[in-house]
Amino acid sequence: MAAVLLALLLLISGIAVVYAKYASRKYFVELETLRAQRDALEVEWGRLQLEQGALATHWRLETLARERIGMRMPAPDDVIVIRP
Numbered sequence: 001m002a003a004v005l006l007a008l009l010l011l012i013s014g015i016a017v018v019y020a021k022y023a024s025r026k027y028f029v030e031l032e033t034l035r036a037q038r039d040a041l042e043v044e045w046g047r048l049q050l051e052q053g054a055l056a057t058h059w060r061l062e063t064l065a066r067e068r069i070g071m072r073m074p075a076p077d078d079v080i081v082i083r084p
Contacts, residue, residue: 054060065071
């Protein structure tokens, strides 16, 4: 009876070791996948920051305002100063 119980515990222990090893490998693969995604997102974030900086320059905004909606700098005669 004791030998059967000992064999059963040994079998359960062996199965637990195999399952732990399997889970460890599975989570390692998932971790590496997530790290690769993080790295790709960091590269994209840097690219988007550069793009935003380029799109927000004063020269670009002034050019777009002039070309798309016809804005212009007012002539000195068109400016009226209101004093309090």
